Amino acid sequence: MSDNLAIRKIIHIDMDAFYASVEQRDHPELRGKPVAVGGSRSRGVVAAASYEARKYGVRSAMPSVIAYRKCPQLTFVKPRFDVYKEVSQVIRSIFLNYTDLVEPLSLDEAYLDVTNNKLGLPSATLIAQEIRQKIFDATQLTCSAGISINKFLAKTASDINKPNGMKLIKPEEAVAFIETLNIKDFFGVGKVTTEKMKRMGIHNGLDLKRKSLGFLTKNFGKSGAYYFNICxxxxxxxxxxxxxxxxxxxxxxxxxxxxDIAEVHTELHVLSHELEKRLSTNSILGKTVNIKIKYADFEQVTRSKTIQQWLGKHEEYAPIWLEITKDKDLMNRPIRLLGLGLSNLNTEDKEDKGWQLTLEF
Known part of the structure; x- marks a missing residue:
């Protein structure tokens, strides 16, 4: 194990098919059946799929028409984000009984650092078992857990025994585990990068480890250092x-x-006002305006423009997206989805550095 390996007790909790499982819990007639939350047979995108639907190849972010083609018996359910948020808050309150170091990634997953937990429990594995049981008792929903020495390994571990499972990667097992891990299973290595790496002869963690920092930086830019470290x-x-x-x-x-461009602008104005509400709730400002467009053929493009002053109100960033949409090549096809956002925010800050400890699991 590397001397630079920071050893902490990290748990990654991931709810199993969260949105779909909530719907099956609340609607008994859906239990045991393939369910997609979001979309419809003819429009939209799947937000979540039950495990029964996943057996047919239905996945989140999949166009609904493709999901229905894969699974004609698929039941589409409208999302109830208010309910999901309420359940998520119950789950978070359970986490906080053990540690204040809880980092939510979304409504259905979070990292917990239990190195120094509130109950003084010595075993991260036992803590994960307790948490999973308490979540089930409170919500009748299952989750999976990964336990290891850092965030990368904990998140990777939580996928291994899904659904309703748990996996511990001990400190002394970490290096061997990573060396045999398929490159497609590395968190942070997407589908395109996986294919690129395979063309370079990188099929697992050991192959990646054999590449120099210079090689990885040259071929993968800023991500090169991340790949160099995680392997x-x-x-x-x-x-x-x-x-x-x-x-x-x-x-x-x-x-x-x-x-029609006028129709696009009308919809962007609607999104723009909704975005302003979200920004003002948390006093967020940004300098980069982002537009996302998905065409009728499902091709997706994004465009962005950065300026020097802070933006937070509709009237401040509307002229920028209006300028972006003047691009005729961008507006020359039927559009099924529009997205509008701000990045380069006033909330961004540098990440804290990690620390090194030696602990028992």
Whole structure:
């Protein structure tokens, strides 16, 4: 194990098919059946899929028409984000019984640092078992857990025995585990990068470890240093209970394709006012305006423009997205989805450095 390997007790909790499981819990007639939350047979995108639906290849972010083609018996359910948020708050309150170092990644997953936990429990594995049981008792929902020495390994571990499972990667097992891990299973290595790495002969962690920092930086830019470290088990990112938000956005999928620029501008004005509400709630400002467009053929593009002054109100950033949409090549096809957002925010800050400890699991 590398001397630079920061050893902490990190748990990653991931709810199992969260949105779909909540719907199956609240609607007994859906239990045991393939369910998609979001979209419809003809429009939209799947927000979440039950495990029964996943057996047919249905996945989140998949266009609904493709999901229905894969699974004609699929039941589409409208999302109830207010309910999901309430359940998420119950789950978070359970986490906080053990540690204040809780970093939510979304409504259904979070990192916990239990190195020095509130109950003084010596075993992170036992803490994870307790948490999973308490979540089930409180919500009748299952979750999976990964336990290890850092965030990368904990998150990777939580996927291994899903659903309703748990995996511990001990400190002395970390290096061997990573060396045999398929490159497609590395968190932070997407599908395109996976294919690129395979063309370079990188198929697992050991292959990646054999590449120099210079090679990885040359071929993968800023991500090269991340890949160089994680294949050695080095991930010093702290669990941050005040996780810095790097963007705020809102989007909508439409019942009919938008084919007229005036209609596009009308919808962007609607999104713009909704975005302002989200920004003002948390006193967030940004300098980069982002537009996301998904066409009728499902091709997706993004455009952005950065200026020097802070933006927070509709009238301040509307002229910028109006300028972006003057691009005729951008507006020359039917549009099914529009997204609008701000990044380069006033909330961004530098990450804290990690620390090194020696502990028992």
């Amino acid at each position: 050695r088990g080095i991930d010093n990112r702290p669990v941050n209970p005040n996780r810095i938000r790097k963007s705020v956005s809102i989007e909508n999928t439409y019942d009919h394709d938008l084919t």
